Amino acid sequence: MSENLSAFAYLFASVCFIMSLRGLSSPTTARRGNMLGILGMTVAIITTLAAPGVLSYWMILLGMLIGAAIGTVVALKIEMTALPELVAAFHSLVGLAAVFVAAAAFYEPAAYGIGTIGHIPLGSLIEMSIGTAIGAITFTGSIVAFGKLRGTLSGSPVVFSGQHLLNAMLGLILFGLVLWFCDVESVYLFWTIVVLSCLLGVLIIIPIGGADMPVVISMLNSYSGWAACGIGFTLSNPALIITGALVGSSGAILSYIMCKAMNRSFISVILGGFGAEGGGPTDGMDGDKTVRRGSAEDAAFIMKNAGSVIIVPGYGMAVAQAQHALREMCDVLKAEGIKVRYAIHPVAGRMPGHMNVLLAEANVPYDEVFELEQINRDFASTDVAFVIGANDVTNPVAKTDPESPIYGMPILDVEEAGTVLFVKRSLSPGYAGVDNVLFYRDNTMMLFDDAKKMSEDIVNALQAI
Amino acid sequence: METDKLVEQASGIADGARALVGKAEALMIQANQLAAPVPASGGDNFVFYFTIFVLAVFVGYYVVWSVTPALHSPLMSVTNAISSVIIVGALIAAGPVDMSFAKVFGFIAVVLASINIFGGFIVSQRMLSMFRKKQ
Numbered sequence: 001m002s003e004n005l006s007a008f009a010y011l012f013a014s015v016c017f018i019m020s021l022r023g024l025s026s027p028t029t030a031r032r033g034n035m036l037g038i039l040g041m042t043v044a045i046i047t048t049l050a051a052p053g054v055l056s057y058w059m060i061l062l063g064m065l066i067g068a069a070i071g072t073v074v075a076l077k078i079e080m081t082a083l084p085e086l087v088a089a090f091h092s093l094v095g096l097a098a099v100f101v102a103a104a105a106f107y108e109p110a111a112y113g114i115g116t117i118g119h120i121p122l123g124s125l126i127e128m129s130i131g132t133a134i135g136a137i138t139f140t141g142s143i144v145a146f147g148k149l150r151g152t153l154s155g156s157p158v159v160f161s162g163q164h165l166l167n168a169m170l171g172l173i174l175f176g177l178v179l180w181f182c183d184v185e186s187v188y189l190f191w192t193i194v195v196l197s198c199l200l201g202v203l204i205i206i207p208i209g210g211a212d213m214p215v216v217i218s219m220l221n222s223y224s225g226w227a228a229c230g231i232g233f234t235l236s237n238p239a240l241i242i243t244g245a246l247v248g249s250s251g252a253i254l255s256y257i258m259c260k261a262m263n264r265s266f267i268s269v270i271l272g273g274f275g276a277e278g279g280g281p282t283d284g285m286d287g288d289k290t291v292r293r294g295s296a297e298d299a300a301f302i303m304k305n306a307g308s309v310i311i312v313p314g315y316g317m318a319v320a321q322a323q324h325a326l327r328e329m330c331d332v333l334k335a336e337g338i339k340v341r342y343a344i345h346p347v348a349g350r351m352p353g354h355m356n357v358l359l360a361e362a363n364v365p366y367d368e369v370f371e372l373e374q375i376n377r378d379f380a381s382t383d384v385a386f387v388i389g390a391n392d393v394t395n396p397v398a399k400t401d402p403e404s405p406i407y408g409m410p411i412l413d414v415e416e417a418g419t420v421l422f423v424k425r426s427l428s429p430g431y432a433g434v435d436n437v438l439f440y441r442d443n444t445m446m447l448f449d450d451a452k453k454m455s456e457d458i459v460n461a462l463q464a465i
Numbered sequence: 466m467e468t469d470k471l472v473e474q475a476s477g478i479a480d481g482a483r484a485l486v487g488k489a490e491a492l493m494i495q496a497n498q499l500a501a502p503v504p505a506s507g508g509d510n511f512v513f514y515f516t517i518f519v520l521a522v523f524v525g526y527y528v529v530w531s532v533t534p535a536l537h538s539p540l541m542s543v544t545n546a547i548s549s550v551i552i553v554g555a556l557i558a559a560g561p562v563d564m565s566f567a568k569v570f571g572f573i574a575v576v577l578a579s580i581n582i583f584g585g586f587i588v589s590q591r592m593l594s595m596f597r598k599k600q
Contacts, residue, residue, distance in 0.1 A: 017547045018524055024532045024540050027596040034539075034589050037547050041582055048553040054560030063559065063572050067579020074580070075587035083538060083588075090545045090585055093577045097551050100574035104558030108567030111557055123511050221541055228551045233514055235554050241514055242521040247548040249525035254537060346534065353537030357592050365599035371534050 009047040010239035016040025017243050021250065027366050044239055053111050080361045081318045084350040085149040088142045088217055094224040095138030095201075099194055101231050102132040106190055112235050118185055124234055125182040131230025132190070133174060133197040138223040140201030145216050148205075149350055155210030163207060164271060170200050208269065211392075211430075213350050214258045215269045222251025254352050261346035261372075263398075263408035291427065294445035296457030299386075299421050302445070303458075304465055306383035306419075308339040310375065312412055313355050314348050316389020316424070317451050323362035325455035326388060330364070332462045342369045343376075343412050345393035376413050385417035389451050391430035397437055406434055420444040423454045539592045546585025552578035 016036045023033015048054065078086050105112050105128060106120070114124040147153035174196050181189040208216050225247025232240030259266050294302075303309055311330065317323060330340045342364065348355045359369055379385060387394055390412075398409040414420050415438055422444060429435050438444055447454050532540050555578055558571025 013550070014521075017550070018528060020543060020547065021525075021528045021532065021540070024536045024543065026533060027536065027593070027598075030536055030539060030593045030596065031590070034543060034586060034593055037543055037589075038586050041547065041550060041586070044550050044553055045556065048556045051557065051560070053557055056560060056562045059568065059572050060556055060559050060575055063555075063575030064579045067576045067581075068583045070576075071580040071583030071585075072587055075584040075591065078588060080592070083542075083592075086584075086588065087538075087541050087545060090542070090581050093581050094545065094548050094551065097549070097555060097574040097577040097581070100570045100577070101551060101554035101558060104567040104570040104574065105554070107570065108558065108561075108565060111561060111567065112554075217541070221544060224548050225544065228548045229518065231551055231554050233511070233518075235557070236510070236514060237553060238514065238517050240550055240553060241518050242524075243547050243550045245518050245521035246525040246528070247544040249522050250529040250540060250544045253526065253529045254541070257534075257537075344535075351538055351541065353535060353540070356535040357538045357595070360592070360595040360597070363595075363597070366535055366596045367599055369535060 006047050006051065007238070009043055010237065013040040013044040013047070014239050014242040016043065017246060021246060080357055081321060082150075083354060083357060084213065084217055085146050087351060088146040088149055088220065091217075091220045091224045092139050092142030092146065095135045095140075095142060095227055098135030098224075098227040098231050099132055099139065102128050102135065102234065103190070103194075105231075105234055106187075114234065114236075120185060122182055125185065126178070127230055127233035129178045129181050129190075129193055131227055131234060133178065133193055134223055134230055135227040136194050136197030137201035137204065138220055138227055140198040141205045141216075141223070142201075142220050144202050144205040145213065145220060148210060149213060149217075155213075157209040158206040163203070167200065167203050170196065170203065174200065204270070207271070210350075212262075212264075212269050214347050214352055214354075215255050215262075215264075215266075217351050218251050218254035218258055219270075220251070222248050222255060225249070225251055258347055258352060261410060263406070263410070289440050291439050291446050292442070292444060294421070294447050296447070296449075296454060297461045297464075298445065299447055299454075300458050300461035300465060302419055302421065303333060303338070303384050303386070304336060304462060306338055308341075308382045309333060309384045309386055310379060310382050310414075310417065311340065311342045312385060312387040312390050312394060312414055313342065313344070313359070314388065314390025314393065315350060316391075318349060318354065318358055318389070320389065320451035320453075322388065322451035322455050323358045323364075325452050325459065327359070327362040327364050329455050329459050329462070332459055336462075340368065341375065341378075343372065343379075344369060345372055345390065345410075345412055348390060348393060372410060372412060379413045379416040382416075383418040384421060385414035385419070386421045386423070387414055388423040388455070391424070391436055392434065394438060395430075395434060395436045397434060404434055414438070415441065415443075418443065421447060423447045423449065423451050425450060535596075536593075539589050542585050542589040542592065546582055546589060549578040549581035549585065552582065 017040045020033040020037035023029045109115050109120045115121055148155050177189060177193050181193060225244045229241055229244025229248060232244050259269060333340050342359060344355045356369060392406055394412050394414045396415050397404045398406045398411045401407060420443060427439060555571050555574030558567050559575050561568060
């Protein structure tokens with residue numbers, strides 16, 4: 001394939017990728033968008049296979065078959081609740097692939113048209129080492145995030161004294177090593193950079209707590225893009241550069257949205273330690289804390305007599321796998337002529353948009369699901385707010401108590417609703433370690449049980465009435 | 466008489482075309498001369514690729530802001546899948562006939578990137594197929 005033709009093919013692939021992201025602007029065009037992504041990928045792969053340097057196909061075919069088999073099986077088997085850890089695992093693979101491609105380019109520079117061994121141009125060396133470092137950080141960082149999301153590693157932040165100093169030192173050493181590597185082109189230095197970056201990846205993610213996982217996973221998404229970008233510069237491949245830049249900015253924007261939804265600065269998330277000091281609830285109203293407990297029958301009665309209900313799902317719903325039972329409950333309510341809508345806080349769940357996917361999985365139509373800004377004003381005119389598995393995102397202290405760690409975080413104003421039904425297993429505070437004052441309000445009824453079991457019990461009670 | 470004029474005109478046009486071809490050839494040679502040192506020196510066209518990069522960041526910025534928040538999870542899995550276009554680097558490394566370290570690295574990277582490509586696109590498709598409107 002001539003050089004011009006392949007350049008056009010790569011351009012076509014890049015345009016496909018841009019259009020595939022564009023397609024995600026609405027659920028109606030999203031599937032076509034995904035197909036465009038597949039088309040772009042196919043074109044990029046075929047173009048590369050037709051490149052003059054690619055002569056032996058059996059190993060490539062074998063590698064792709066192995067990868068395709070693993071990827072397909074995993075993607076088809078994965079539970080939608082486990083989506084965040086799957087995405088984290090995928091990010092780590094991109095990072096590791098970037099490291100290996102950079103290593104290949106370093107060992108065989110002639111194949112990529114970047115000089116010969118020992119005589120790689122300075123520019124390529126810089127791009128290569130940056131791509132490698134970001135790739136390695138993404139690799140181990142994503143593995144730690146995967147462990148935390150899966151529960152294999154503790155979700156609570158790991159902090160020790162001098163942590164930030166150590167990270168800063170490691171970062172500086174890494175920077176020095178990159179400069180040194182660009183000067184001497186040593187194989188040992190290359191692998192030292194890889195090892196050190198791997199270590200840094202672990203150290204960066206361990207202090208970040210479970211509540212901040214939506215930010216972490218978006219951030220790693222961004223890193224994997226920049227790593228691809230760095231490799232794209234090394235290989236002088238515009239398709240890789242463009243795609244890497246798209247992915248990088250996408251992850252960065254998602255991190256920004258998540259930080260804003262928690263009213264935390266990106267820096268404070270990265271520095272970590274949030275939720276570690278969750279010991280003492282910060283409130284001054286001890287003494288008169290009584291909660292109103294209710295049963296499934298009470299809840300069924302209240303909702304049956306309501307005109308409108310807003311459901312506020314949170315991560316607890318995902319953990320209990322309650323989305324199907326919840327949708328069944330809503331079906332019964334809708335059959336009674338009650339208006340049912342869902343309100344989603346941006347950081348509900350463990351990754352951006354996680355709740356929307358879980359509700360979609362339970363066959364909830366997407367036009368019944370609303371974002372915070374769209375629905376927040378409607379709580380005041382709603383009879384019942386049904387909070388299931390969410391906590392911090394409804395806590396009014398975010399608006400009233402400047403001392404609170406969640407102060408300033410945009411919340412769903414469920415307190416405005418006529419009655420608030422809280423499905424929760426206990427009175428324990430959420431991830432932020434803050435007691436929720438809503439539990440003790442007069443118009444709140446606590447439904448202490450597993451989210452799934454409670455939803456099922458309410459369905460039975462509704463049918464019995 | 467008419468035909469003579471036509472012939473004259475036609476030959477005039479042909480001459481013009483020939484001159485153009487000559488110019489094009491000269492241009493092509495010049496372009497080749499300009500392009501030839503580029504692969505040898507590698508980093509020289511950095512500015513060119515950097516321009517692409519910066520423009521792509523802007524495209525990404527505007528495109529991603531237009532993504533509806535409800536589809537942020539599929540956005541992550543789709544971006545994850547397309548970032549596996551890094552496989553093009555892996556294919557070049559795994560392509561040569563002779564066995565070498567680079568070929569092994571390339572092979573490993575092909576496997577890793579393929580897991581991502583297939584896994585990423587399939588899981589995105591699974592997610593997106595669940596988003597339905599009210600019947």
